Amino acid sequence: MDLRIFTEPQQGATYDDLLRVARATEDLGFDAFFRSDHYLAMNVEGMPGPTDAWLTLAGxxxxxxRIRLGTLVTSATFRLPGPLAISVAQVDQMSGGRVELGLGAGWFEAEHAAYGIPFPPLRERFDRLEESLEIITGLWGTPAGRRFDHRGKHFALSDSPALPKPEQQPRPPIIIGGAGKKRTPALAARFADEFNVAFAPVDTATEQIGRVRAACATAGRRPETMTFSAALVLCCGRTDAELARRAEAIGREVDELRENGAAGTPGEVVEKIQRYREAGVGRIYLQTLDLSDLDHLAVVAADVMPHLG
Structure with missing residues (x-):
């Protein structure tokens, strides 16, 4: 079971804060450091303000x-697909081939309004996401010395040299997630290396994984070529007092976290993750909200990770 650290920097974090967490992630043996791609805090002031996902990952x-680096997930509304393909390929080169691209349609209307980003209706956002996936994979997959063209409803590329190329070949892994019952599984079957179910109960995750497996079969793809993952908020403590302190620090209740997250004693966290493993999940993103508490990660590394194989 891969354990990845997943952060929400829009809630209030500097680059230096993220660097400390990323270095702890690496030193403690976690598989990856991921971050959200948001420009507006949710239910908090979010000082000192947002950091850009791909600038952060480049640094x-x-x-x-060692650790893998990526987004969960970049909003397709934020960046044109051609420039995004360039940015991700460059960060992949800078990392020596450790980047993964999570890409979604975008959902948080308020942050689009706050920073002047167009926010089309849902159907159009999914259309743009599909075209973005076509363009990004098309640019990366075009052989060196060849040109790439795309004529779509929303984007047109003409005589592109399709450069630069990412370090990873044939391309960096692509992650798609969501709860949509039809279009989301179909896009995942067509484009994704990994499908993520975020903050969903085990039975809901099981149902959505089943839809993605069925979409793979319909598309002529072997379902076992897809990695399935889940994201869960992390709140782990060796004692009741430690657990309560960590829950209070992120503004949550212990009982609610035990029900909905990877929360409780280390043994309880192991048990919860094992339930997702039985549902077909092979990778867990631990949403880490208090970025000042590096001891939290140390507890998971010492008392959870060794029991998951």
Whole structure:
């Protein structure tokens, strides 16, 4: 079971805060450091303000050496697909081939309004996401010396040299997630290396994984070529007092976290993760909200990770 650290920097974090967490992630043996791609805090002031996901990952690419780096997930509304393909390929080169691209349609209307980003209706956002996936994979997959063209409803590329190429070949892994019952599984079957179910109960995750497996079969793809993952908020403590302190620090209740997250004693966290493993999940993103508490990660590394194989 891969354990990955997943952060929400829009809630209030500087680059230096993220660097400390990323270095702890690497030193403690976790598989990856991921971050959200948001520009507006949710239910908090979010000082000192947002950091850009791909600028952050570019910096971390040069200041780490082992861990995977990526987004969960980049909003397709934030960046044109051609420039995004360039940015991700460059960060992949800078990291020595450790980048993964999580890409979604975008959902948080308020942050689009706050920073002047167009926010089309849901159907159009999914259309744009599909075209973005076509363009990004098309640019990365075009052989060196060849040109790439795309004529779509929302984007047109003409005579592109399709450069630069990412370090990873044939391309960096692509992650798609969501709860949609039809279009989301179909897009995952077509484009994704990994499908993520975020903050969902085990039975809901099981149902959505089943839909993605069925979509793979319909598309002529072997379902076992897809990695399935889940994201869960982390709150782990060796004692009741430690657990309560960590829950209070993120503004949550212990009982609610035990029900909905990877929360409780280390043994309880192991048990919860094992339930997702039985549902077909092979990777867990631990949403880490208090970025000042590096001891939290140390507890998981010492008392949870060794029991998951």
């Amino acid at each position: 971390l690419a040069r200041e780490t050496s």
